[in-house]
Amino acid sequence: RAKEKGRGRFFFYEPLMDEKIERRRQIALAMDGALERNEFELVYQPIFDLAKGRITSCETLLRWNSPQFGSISPAEFIPIAEDNTLIVMIGDWVLRQACRTAAHWPADVTIAVNLSPVQLRAPDLTHAVLAALSASGLPPERLTLEVTESVLLDDVDRSLAALSALNRIHVCTTLDDFGTGYSSLSYLTQFPFQTLKIDRSFVIDLEHNPASVAIVQTIVDLAAKLGMRTVAEGVETPAQLDQLRRTRCDAVQGFLLARPMSAPEVIGLFAEQAAFRSNPGQPALPGA
Ligand code: C2E
Ligand code: MG
Ligand code: MG
Ligand code: MG
Numbered sequence: 001r002a003k004e005k006g007r008g009r010f011f012f013y014e015p016l017m018d019e020k021i022e023r024r025r026q027i028a029l030a031m032d033g034a035l036e037r038n039e040f041e042l043v044y045q046p047i048f049d050l051a052k053g054r055i056t057s058c059e060t061l062l063r064w065n066s067p068q069f070g071s072i073s074p075a076e077f078i079p080i081a082e083d084n085t086l087i088v089m090i091g092d093w094v095l096r097q098a099c100r101t102a103a104h105w106p107a108d109v110t111i112a113v114n115l116s117p118v119q120l121r122a123p124d125l126t127h128a129v130l131a132a133l134s135a136s137g138l139p140p141e142r143l144t145l146e147v148t149e150s151v152l153l154d155d156v157d158r159s160l161a162a163l164s165a166l167n168r169i170h171v172c173t174t175l176d177d178f179g180t181g182y183s184s185l186s187y188l189t190q191f192p193f194q195t196l197k198i199d200r201s202f203v204i205d206l207e208h209n210p211a212s213v214a215i216v217q218t219i220v221d222l223a224a225k226l227g228m229r230t231v232a233e234g235v236e237t238p239a240q241l242d243q244l245r246r247t248r249c250d251a252v253q254g255f256l257l258a259r260p261m262s263a264p265e266v267i268g269l270f271a272e273q274a275a276f277r278s279n280p281g282q283p284a285l286p287g288a
Contacts, residue, residue, distance in 0.1 A: 043260035059112040060098040099136035144172035149181030200234025206243045
């Protein structure tokens, strides 16, 4: 930077900038070896199918309990891991662990795993996915990999090839956070996604902004026409859930229905759900 090239030591002129860079550097250092020290943990957030009135999938979310930093949001540490290629090792651990967990779930429940753009473009992705599946015994149809729109823009051909390869081994793909990026609607017809996840920003607005209702309705209808399922993320209020039912969105995920939880807690929820089904008359969806 200019200051370092010049007289040197006047870092105090940009304390905020330097603090940010320093924190990033410290986090990168602390992340090195965190996997071996068992500092990472996975939680799972249930996804509810609205027509079936039950959990049909859970999204895997990574947690890092750092002795130095406490718990850091994946939104902060994953971009840092992407910068120094640690993401490939961490991502592989997530994939294996998630498949192992889901292999113990009911056969009609799938698991969603977030994939970094770096992982999607890694040449051995298919190999890594197949290895995780065969080690766990999870059928490929029960795994869905979530990628965000930014992936599609970066390198269209490579992304398309990677997504098609996943579909060929019968693994499903989800377009995550739809509506936040810059991709045009026409991308949807080019990429082979089975599911489209509507971003939380539209869901937040549903109650008070009629334009958001129109946008969500349009996304749901378009997805249906293209043969894709829709999931709405970040559902926090009964009014939002109500609106989403009216749009005929397929599934919902959010704090209103369930928080991200540990693997044993998810199993507990499946057991409760099975009890509901043999005891009709009770509302199947929490908050409904
Ligand atoms: P995402 O894939 O869009 O995941 C959904 C995020 O929304 C999660 O945040 C979840 O806890 C949060 N969420 C769920 N329901 C609600 C709600 O009702 N209200 C609000 N305000 N938030 C809700 P989290 O766990 O902090 O993860 C943030 C992001 O980090 C994820 O966004 C995903 O992009 C990334 N991420 C998480 N785990 C992994 C992973 O294993 N690998 C990769 N590559 N990325 C991951
Ligand atoms: Mg996701
Ligand atoms: Mg999302
Ligand atoms: Mg999101």
